[in-house]
Amino acid sequence: MTAPPLAPLANVFLRIGNLTFGGGGPTIAAFQRELVDRRHWLSPEQFALSYALSRITPGTNLFAFCTCTGALLRGFAGALVALLAASVPSCILVAVLTAGFDTASRWGAVNVAIDGAVAASVGILLASCWSIIAPYVTRANGVRTALLAGVSFGLSMISTPLLVLGLAAVVGWFWRERE
Amino acid sequence: MSLWTLYFLLLKATLSSFSGLASLPILREDFVVRRPVLTDRQLNTALVIGRTTPGPKGLYVVSLGYYVAGYPGAAIAWAAVVTPALLVVAMLGVAARFTGDPRVKRMLRAVVIASAGISLSATLPLGIDALTTPLAWVLAGASLVILLRTEVDTLWVMAGAALVSLAASALHLKAG
Numbered sequence: 258m259t260a261p262p263l264a265p266l267a268n269v270f271l272r273i274g275n276l277t278f279g280g281g282g283p284t285i286a287a288f289q290r291e292l293v294d295r296r297h298w299l300s301p302e303q304f305a306l307s308y309a310l311s312r313i314t315p316g317t318n319l320f321a322f323c324t325c326t327g328a329l330l331r332g333f334a335g336a337l338v339a340l341l342a343a344s345v346p347s348c349i350l351v352a353v354l355t356a357g358f359d360t361a362s363r364w365g366a367v368n369v370a371i372d373g374a375v376a377a378s379v380g381i382l383l384a385s386c387w388s389i390i391a392p393y394v395t396r397a398n399g400v401r402t403a404l405l406a407g408v409s410f411g412l413s414m415i416s417t418p419l420l421v422l423g424l425a426a427v428v429g430w431f432w433r434e435r436e
Numbered sequence: 437m438s439l440w441t442l443y444f445l446l447l448k449a450t451l452s453s454f455s456g457l458a459s460l461p462i463l464r465e466d467f468v469v470r471r472p473v474l475t476d477r478q479l480n481t482a483l484v485i486g487r488t489t490p491g492p493k494g495l496y497v498v499s500l501g502y503y504v505a506g507y508p509g510a511a512i513a514w515a516a517v518v519t520p521a522l523l524v525v526a527m528l529g530v531a532a533r534f535t536g537d538p539r540v541k542r543m544l545r546a547v548v549i550a551s552a553g554i555s556l557s558a559t560l561p562l563g564i565d566a567l568t569t570p571l572a573w574v575l576a577g578a579s580l581v582i583l584l585r586t587e588v589d590t591l592w593v594m595a596g597a598a599l600v601s602l603a604a605s606a607l608h609l610k611a612g
Binding site: 272273274275276277278280281282283284286287290291294295305306307308309310311312313314315316317318319320321323324325328329333336340343344345347348350351352354355356358365366368369370371372373374375376377378379380381382383384385386387388389390393402405406407408409410411412413414418421422424425426428429430432 | 450451452481482484485486487488489490491492493494495496498499501502503507510511513514517518519520521522523524525527528531535539542543544545546547548549550551552553554555556557559563565566567571572573575576577578579580581582583584587589590591593594595596597598599600601602604605
């Protein structure tokens with residue numbers, strides 16, 4: 258893994274952070290595809306670390322993920338560049354859209370295009386869930402991985418994500434490896 | 437309301453939440469109930485805008501900031517949203533010291549697997565909201581297959597879905 262220069266790093270966070278619809282989940286999935294699978298800037302283990310830390314950081318998970326990934330790639334400068342590139346344009350868009358919301362909501366074509374993009378984001382989220390757990394679905398640990406993901410899925414319907422993650426961390430502490 | 441007060445109220449709400457819309461009850465309490473500087477209608481509009489723009493849904497906070505104090509309020513809200521993210525740099529420094537420990541590795545792995553389960557549960561409301569027509573189901577299914585089977589950029593998948601939706605609308609089919 259070689260550390261990318263700040264300009265291409267900013268370009269990736271600018272592009273994916275500000276052009277992916279559907280919330281933080283699909284955006285992190287797009288980052289995983291770009292940073293791990295396509296550019297090989299991050300190893301799957303670094304992605305997992307960044308993803309895990311972003312889930313236990315208060316506030317918006319996506320911005321914590323961008324900051325953490327930027328820090329892993331280029332230290333504090335990388336963290337700042339990634340955070341600014343991923344957040345500033347979309348925040349400006351939100352402010353401008355809020356100012357002209359009544360006008361924009363009357364453009365039917367805009368709403369139709371967003372409906373299509375949001376439908377795609379459901380598929381993107383599902384693909385993301387699979388690509389996150391796929392490395393852990395091995396012959397030795399597949400059943401336990403599926404069980405942990407399934408129980409977390411069920412618990413998160415009735416509990417807070419932080420509690421579920423805390424319980425998972427305890428389970429992980431006592432998780433015994435099988436070869 | 438001063439911009440400092442706005443910043444600290446928004447920061448308090450974002451610091452006390454761990455996902456996109458979890459700060460909503462606190463913000464409603466602070467801005468609609470205790471200090472009536474916003475209406476429920478503005479809150480709902482902010483949620484719609486956060487939902488329909490790219491990036492995290494938590495950006496509805498920026499829309500709230502705009503409603504409270506115009507563009508300066510939106511800038512302050514941006515600052516409140518990104519401030520907690522900087523905490524992760526310190527957390528990374530601590531975590532990096534322990535990532536060699538097999539137990540910490542297993543904990544992180546379990547947290548990642550659990551996160552996938554949590555993301556799956558977050559997909560449900562999104563799916564219920566978005567998959568209301570056969571075309572929307574087709575777009576979601578096609579996106580899933582394309583992403584699992586090919587190397588196509590996610591952005592092209594979304595752009596393609598938006599174009600198909602527009603084309604279908606022209607033919608009087610709807611995606612949502």
